[in-house]
Each structure stands twice: as structure tokens, then as C-alpha cells.
Amino acid sequence: MRTFFLLGVLAATGCGGDPDATTPPDVTDDTPFIALQRDFQSFSSWEHFHLEGDGNGTPHTGGNRDIYINKRPPKGATQFPTGTMIVKRTDGVGDPENGGPRTFAMVKRGGDYNKAGALNWEWFELIQSNPDDASSPWQISWRGLGPPVGGQYGSNDGGCNGCHGQGVANDYVQASVLQLSTLAR
Numbered sequence: 001m002r003t004f005f006l007l008g009v010l011a012a013t014g015c016g017g018d019p020d021a022t023t024p025p026d027v028t029d030d031t032p033f034i035a036l037q038r039d040f041q042s043f044s045s046w047e048h049f050h051l052e053g054d055g056n057g058t059p060h061t062g063g064n065r066d067i068y069i070n071k072r073p074p075k076g077a078t079q080f081p082t083g084t085m086i087v088k089r090t091d092g093v094g095d096p097e098n099g100g101p102r103t104f105a106m107v108k109r110g111g112d113y114n115k116a117g118a119l120n121w122e123w124f125e126l127i128q129s130n131p132d133d134a135s136s137p138w139q140i141s142w143r144g145l146g147p148p149v150g151g152q153y154g155s156n157d158g159g160c161n162g163c164h165g166q167g168v169a170n171d172y173v174q175a176s177v178l179q180l181s182t183l184a185r
Contacts (some may be wrong), residue, residue: 025163033083040126040138043087052102067175075166077184079171082110082120085171103127103138103141104172106160114145118172123147126182127162128141 046068053063070085085107092100105124113120124143130136142148146159167174177183 007086027083029082031082033107033109033112033126035085035105035107035109035124035143037120037140039085040087040124040140043070043085043105043138044088046070047072049175051175051177065090067177069178073180075184077180080108080173082108084108086175086178087126088175106164108171114161117145118164118167120174121164123160 002081025100049067049069051067053065066089068087068089071081071083072121073084087103087105089103090101092102103126105126107117107122107124108120109122110120110154113122122143123146125137125141127141127146128134128136129139146161164172164174170180173180
């Protein structure tokens with residue numbers, strides 16, 4: 001009886017068949033990725049780009065900012081793959097509404113998330129548990145389709161989707177250093 005049970009388990013799990021046969025896993029780029037707080041902890045070690053501010057008064061480009069990406073898209077990609085995480089730290093200069101440094105992120109969640117906005121992208125604001133200690137852990141202040149009710153990001157009432165919707169040709173990513181045409185070479 002034990003032998004038949006074991007053979008049944010092996011057959012059900014694909015073991016014991018033709019050793020030369022390989023079946024790739026049924027995984028698609030649409031498998032959703034849900035970013036957790038722990039996923040952001042090492043972002044300062046990711047590939048990094050520094051951009052100088054243009055003084056226009058917006059959190060996107062007003063002050064200096066550092067942009068981090070967890071992985072480059074594959075060669076020839078026309079979209080960022082699900083699981084792509086982009087973090088932007090601003091120095092707060094030129095942002096009269098929110099003064100002071102802020103840290104935002106966008107994560108390619110997939111699964112048709114954010115259908116009415118930047119398709120497949122989720123927005124975040126990150127804060128350090130102790131801003132005076134650079135080694136303190138990062139926490140998610142908010143996440144979702146945009147800032148919480150009553151919150152605002154920049155001068156656009158459309159929130160994140162309002163500006164990033166203009167970047168549809170680059171999969172909703174606006175940063176000049178993250179253009180797919182050069183980043184996925």
C-alpha cells in the first residue's frame with residue numbers, strides 16, 4: 001500500500017517520468033508582485049542615478065533627486081517587467097508645499113492594477129523610522145493608487161497618475177535616466 005501511495009505522489013508531482021523532459025513553469029509577466037516593507041530596505045544599494053534640480057517648484061524636478069532601480073529591464077524591453085521597483089529621494093529644495101526631503105517609490109505590480117491610471121504601477125511614500133539615523137529601517141507611509149485622501153503629491157490634484165499618465169510611451173516612468181530606449185540595451 002505504501003509503495004502505491006509513493007508512486008502516486010511521484011507521478012502527481014512530475015517525478016519519476018522521462019528525465020530528459022523539461023516543462024517550463026507556467027509563469028507569466030502578469031503574475032502580480034506585491035511589494036512589502038522589507039523589499040525596500042536595501043534600495044540604497046540598487047543601481048543609482050543622481051539628477052540635478054531645475055528649480056521649477058515641483059517634487060519631481062524642482063530639487064536634486066536620487067533615483068534607484070532594483071533591476072534593469074531585459075534587452076529590447078518595451079515595458080518594465082513586473083517586480084520592477086523604482087525609488088526616488090528628493091532633497092526637498094523647490095517644494096514649498098512639503099518642504100524637506102521625501103522618498104517616493106513606484107512598483108510594477110502587474111495584474112492589471114491601477115487600470116484607470118498608470119496601468120500595473122503602485123505608488124508609495126517611504127519614511128525612515130528615525131530620520132536622524134541613516135541605518136534605521138524604512139517604513140511604508142502610504143501605498144496604493146496615489147496619496148491618501150487629504151494628502152497631495154506635488155501641485156497636481158491627479159496625484160501620481162496625473163503626471164505619470166503623460167509617460168505612457170515609456171511605461172509611465174518619467175525620469176530621463178530611466179528611458180527604456182537606453183536602459184534596456
